[in-house]
Amino acid sequence: MYWFYKAVLIFAIVIPSVLALFSWHRRRAPAAIPFTVLMLALAGWSLGYVLELGSPLLASKLFWAKTQYLFIVLVPAMWLALTLEFAGLASWLKPRFIFLLAIEPLAVAFMAWSNDLHGLIWRSSTIVFNPGFATLDYSYGPAFWVHVAYSYLLLLTGTFLMVQVFARSPNLFRGQSIALLAGAFSPWLGNLIYVTGLFPHPGIDLTPFLFALSSPILAWGLFRMHLLDIMPVAFETAAQSMDDGLIVLDAGNRIVDMNPAAERITGLVASSAAGQVAGPGLFKVQGLSDGFLEPGKAGQEICLSSPEGAQWYDLQVSDLRDRAGLSSGRSVVFRNVTQHKRAQEALRRRAEELAAMHATLVDIANPYDLPELLGTIVERAARLLNAEGGSLFITEPDKRQVRCVVNIYKRLDISGQVLAYGQGAAGRVAESGEPLIINDYPEWPGRVTYPGEESSPAALISAPMVWRGSVIGVLNVIRAEAGRGFTPEDLELLCLFANQIAIAVESARLVQSERDQRVQAETLREVAGGLNMILDRKQVLELILEQLARVVDYDSASLMLISGDTLEIVVDRGFDHDIRRDVVLKLGDLEHICQVIEQRGPLIIADTSTDPRWRSLQQSDHIRNWLGAPLIFKNHVMGVLNLDKEQPGYYQTRDAELAMAFASHAAVAIENARLFETERSRADLIGMLQKITEAIGTTLDSHQALEMIVQTAQRAITADRVILFLWDDREKAFHAALPHPEDMAGSGLTLEQAESLAAMRIKPGQAPLMDLIQKSYEPVFIADAASSPLIPQKLVRFF
Incomplete structure (x- = not known):
C-alpha cells in the first residue's frame, strides 16, 4: 500500500506548488500573497510527511x-489572512495584527524543535508498523492541544467569513467561495479524524492525503472561477468609501444607517441619528424642500461650503422593496456633482470668453490706424479677463529691447518705457517666447520697480504676440486688487487672443508702413522741389533744417560743412543759444x-551717455539720442547733417533711411547754391572789370584810373585793404x-602808412612774393601773412 500513499502525497505536493507559482505571478492581485504562502505551506507539509513515512529510523522520522511543523503552523494563519482579504477586510491586516498573529506559530515551531527538553508537543513517540510502511x-503534550484549539479557532473564523461572503455575493463570487470552503473543509476534516484517533490505522495522518483531494477543487476555483482576478467587495466597504452620501430609511422614514459622506453632508452622526425621523429640520443642510423624500425625487441641488471650496450635490430618492415587491424603506443619495457643475461653469465662461474674443477679432478686422488698433487691442484684452488695465509692448529685435506703445493702467503711466530682453515681465516674455503668470507681482524678483509701491500691479499676466515664428509684441493684462490672481485658463485665453491679434497688428503695421512710406516719399519730393527753387546759400541752409522737421522729427539739429580737416557749423536749430561759429572743430576729435x-x-547713437564714440560739443548736454547723415554730392562728402533727441533710443533704422534720403537732396541744394553764388560773383567781377576798362579808357588822369582800379578790386574781392x-x-x-591824400579814407590806409609806402621801393630779391608773381604771372594765396616767408617784414604791417 506504500506506493499508493506515496503517489497520493506526491500529487498533494505538485498541485499546491503549481498553484503557488501561478498565484505568485499575480501577486499584485488582492489575496494573492496569503494564497501563495498557504499553497507552499500545504506542499511543504505534504513533502515532510512523505519523507517521514519513508524514513526507517525513529530519529529520522522525528x-x-x-x-x-515549520509548515503546519503557517496554514491556519494564512487561511485567516486569505479569508480576510477575500471578504474585503484587508484593512485588518496591519503590521500590529500580523505581529500578534505570528506569535503562536513561531512559539509552536520553536517548541516542536526543542521538544526533547520539555515534551510540551509530544511526551513520547513510538514506531507503529502498518502494512507496507x-x-x-x-x-501529545499540552502545547499540542493549545495549538489544535488555536488552529481550529482560526479555521472557524475564516470559514465564518467565507459563509458571509457566500450569503451576500452574486453567483460569480459564490463559486469562488465554494471553491475555498471545499478546498479547506476536507483536509481539516481529515486532521480532526487523525487528532481524535478515530482512524483505524494508528499513526496515519489523513490531512496531507486529503490535500490531494482538495487541490483540484482549488485549481478549479483559481482557473475557472478567476479566484484572484475578481474579488467580492463588501457592501459596507463600498458604501463607506463612496463620495456620494447614502442614507437608508425604513418604511417610517426613520434613519437606519448612513455612510461617512452622508454624515459630512448632513452634519449628523450615524450612531446618534439612528431611529430619528428624517426631514429638512433634522439635516443641517440649507435648501432642502419639505417634499425631498418623495420617491423618484431628483434634480434638487444643494450647495455646501468646504475647505476645498463650494461642493454641489444632487438629491436622489429611491424605494427599497423586499422579495415580495413591497416597499420596505427608502435610500437617499446625495450625489456629488461638484466636478460636473464646475465643468459646466468653465464651459459657460469659456463660451462667453470665446464669443467676446470673436467679437473683438471681428471688430479689429475693420480698417484701423495702427495706434488706434493697438489701443483697442489692450482695452479688449483687459475687458476679456475682467482686469483693470493692460499694456502692449512692441519688440525691437535689432536692439534686443521692447517698447511700451500703449498703456491703459491708470495707476502707473509706462508709455514709452523701454525694457531690455530679459528685463521685467515683457522683456522676459519677448526673450523666451513663453507666456507668464505673476499672481504676486510686488514679491516677484524680476519686477520692474516704480516710484510708489502702491502703484505697482497686484497680478500680471503676459503673453507673446507671435507672427511667423517671431515675437513681434507682448500683451500684458493687469489686476490691481490683491488676491485676484490669474488662472491657467486665463493664460490660455490670452495666448489664443494674442496669437490672433498678431495677424491684425502685422497687417495694420504693413498698411501703416506703406502709407507712411507713400507720405514720406511725397514729402521728400516736395522738400526737394522747395530746396531747388532757392539759390541763395543762406536761405537754402535755413530751409534745409526747416524742411527736415517734416521728414524726421528732432529736438535740435545742425549742419556741418567740411573744410580740409576741420568742420564748420553753418546753420543750427532748436538750441537754447546760438552756437559759436568761430570755434574750429577738428575732424580727428569727433569719432562719431x-x-x-x-x-x-x-x-x-542710441544713448550718448553710454556710447564711447560720442564726443560732446557746446550746448549738447541735452542730447541723448543722435542721428548723423552724410551730405554727399558726386561721390564727395561735403558735410554732415546732425539730428538730436532728448529721449534715448528714439531713432530707428527707418529714420536713418529717411535722413539719408533727405541729406542727398540737401547736398544737391547746397551745391546748386554754391555754384550759383560762384557764377554770380564771377558775373559781378566781369561787370566791374568791364566798367573799369570803360572808365580807364575815358580818363587821362592816372591817379583817378588807379583809384578806380583799387575800389573795384576791393568790392570784387570783399577785402579790407587793397594795395x-x-x-x-x-x-x-x-x-x-x-x-590822392584826400581819397585815402576808402583805401583802408592811414596817412602815415600811405606816406611810408609812397617812399618805399622794392627791388627784385627783397620781396619773394613779388618775384614769384613777376615770374609766374599767376596769383598767389597766403593764409597767414605774418608767418609767410614770401612777405618781407617791412610789408607785413600793411597786411
Missing part, C-alpha cells in the same frame, strides 16, 4: 516530523562724425600806386 504514534564720413552712410604795386622800369623796382 526530524521530518519537526520539519513539518511504518508510522509514528505520539502521546568721422565714422559717418568714412562709412558714407547714416549712424545712430597796388607797379613796376618802375627806370628804377628797376616796385612802388605803391596810391590815391
Whole structure:
C-alpha cells in the first residue's frame, strides 16, 4: 500500500506548488500573497510527511516530523489572512495584527524543535508498523492541544467569513467561495479524524492525503472561477468609501444607517441619528424642500461650503422593496456633482470668453490706424479677463529691447518705457517666447520697480504676440486688487487672443508702413522741389533744417560743412543759444562724425551717455539720442547733417533711411547754391572789370584810373585793404600806386602808412612774393601773412 500513499502525497505536493507559482505571478492581485504562502505551506507539509513515512529510523522520522511543523503552523494563519482579504477586510491586516498573529506559530515551531527538553508537543513517540510502511504514534503534550484549539479557532473564523461572503455575493463570487470552503473543509476534516484517533490505522495522518483531494477543487476555483482576478467587495466597504452620501430609511422614514459622506453632508452622526425621523429640520443642510423624500425625487441641488471650496450635490430618492415587491424603506443619495457643475461653469465662461474674443477679432478686422488698433487691442484684452488695465509692448529685435506703445493702467503711466530682453515681465516674455503668470507681482524678483509701491500691479499676466515664428509684441493684462490672481485658463485665453491679434497688428503695421512710406516719399519730393527753387546759400541752409522737421522729427539739429580737416557749423536749430561759429572743430576729435564720413552712410547713437564714440560739443548736454547723415554730392562728402533727441533710443533704422534720403537732396541744394553764388560773383567781377576798362579808357588822369582800379578790386574781392604795386622800369623796382591824400579814407590806409609806402621801393630779391608773381604771372594765396616767408617784414604791417 506504500506506493499508493506515496503517489497520493506526491500529487498533494505538485498541485499546491503549481498553484503557488501561478498565484505568485499575480501577486499584485488582492489575496494573492496569503494564497501563495498557504499553497507552499500545504506542499511543504505534504513533502515532510512523505519523507517521514519513508524514513526507517525513529530519529529520522522525528526530524521530518519537526520539519513539518515549520509548515503546519503557517496554514491556519494564512487561511485567516486569505479569508480576510477575500471578504474585503484587508484593512485588518496591519503590521500590529500580523505581529500578534505570528506569535503562536513561531512559539509552536520553536517548541516542536526543542521538544526533547520539555515534551510540551509530544511526551513520547513510538514506531507503529502498518502494512507496507511504518508510522509514528505520539502521546501529545499540552502545547499540542493549545495549538489544535488555536488552529481550529482560526479555521472557524475564516470559514465564518467565507459563509458571509457566500450569503451576500452574486453567483460569480459564490463559486469562488465554494471553491475555498471545499478546498479547506476536507483536509481539516481529515486532521480532526487523525487528532481524535478515530482512524483505524494508528499513526496515519489523513490531512496531507486529503490535500490531494482538495487541490483540484482549488485549481478549479483559481482557473475557472478567476479566484484572484475578481474579488467580492463588501457592501459596507463600498458604501463607506463612496463620495456620494447614502442614507437608508425604513418604511417610517426613520434613519437606519448612513455612510461617512452622508454624515459630512448632513452634519449628523450615524450612531446618534439612528431611529430619528428624517426631514429638512433634522439635516443641517440649507435648501432642502419639505417634499425631498418623495420617491423618484431628483434634480434638487444643494450647495455646501468646504475647505476645498463650494461642493454641489444632487438629491436622489429611491424605494427599497423586499422579495415580495413591497416597499420596505427608502435610500437617499446625495450625489456629488461638484466636478460636473464646475465643468459646466468653465464651459459657460469659456463660451462667453470665446464669443467676446470673436467679437473683438471681428471688430479689429475693420480698417484701423495702427495706434488706434493697438489701443483697442489692450482695452479688449483687459475687458476679456475682467482686469483693470493692460499694456502692449512692441519688440525691437535689432536692439534686443521692447517698447511700451500703449498703456491703459491708470495707476502707473509706462508709455514709452523701454525694457531690455530679459528685463521685467515683457522683456522676459519677448526673450523666451513663453507666456507668464505673476499672481504676486510686488514679491516677484524680476519686477520692474516704480516710484510708489502702491502703484505697482497686484497680478500680471503676459503673453507673446507671435507672427511667423517671431515675437513681434507682448500683451500684458493687469489686476490691481490683491488676491485676484490669474488662472491657467486665463493664460490660455490670452495666448489664443494674442496669437490672433498678431495677424491684425502685422497687417495694420504693413498698411501703416506703406502709407507712411507713400507720405514720406511725397514729402521728400516736395522738400526737394522747395530746396531747388532757392539759390541763395543762406536761405537754402535755413530751409534745409526747416524742411527736415517734416521728414524726421528732432529736438535740435545742425549742419556741418567740411573744410580740409576741420568742420564748420553753418546753420543750427532748436538750441537754447546760438552756437559759436568761430570755434574750429577738428575732424580727428569727433569719432562719431568721422565714422559717418568714412562709412558714407547714416549712424545712430542710441544713448550718448553710454556710447564711447560720442564726443560732446557746446550746448549738447541735452542730447541723448543722435542721428548723423552724410551730405554727399558726386561721390564727395561735403558735410554732415546732425539730428538730436532728448529721449534715448528714439531713432530707428527707418529714420536713418529717411535722413539719408533727405541729406542727398540737401547736398544737391547746397551745391546748386554754391555754384550759383560762384557764377554770380564771377558775373559781378566781369561787370566791374568791364566798367573799369570803360572808365580807364575815358580818363587821362592816372591817379583817378588807379583809384578806380583799387575800389573795384576791393568790392570784387570783399577785402579790407587793397594795395597796388607797379613796376618802375627806370628804377628797376616796385612802388605803391596810391590815391590822392584826400581819397585815402576808402583805401583802408592811414596817412602815415600811405606816406611810408609812397617812399618805399622794392627791388627784385627783397620781396619773394613779388618775384614769384613777376615770374609766374599767376596769383598767389597766403593764409597767414605774418608767418609767410614770401612777405618781407617791412610789408607785413600793411597786411
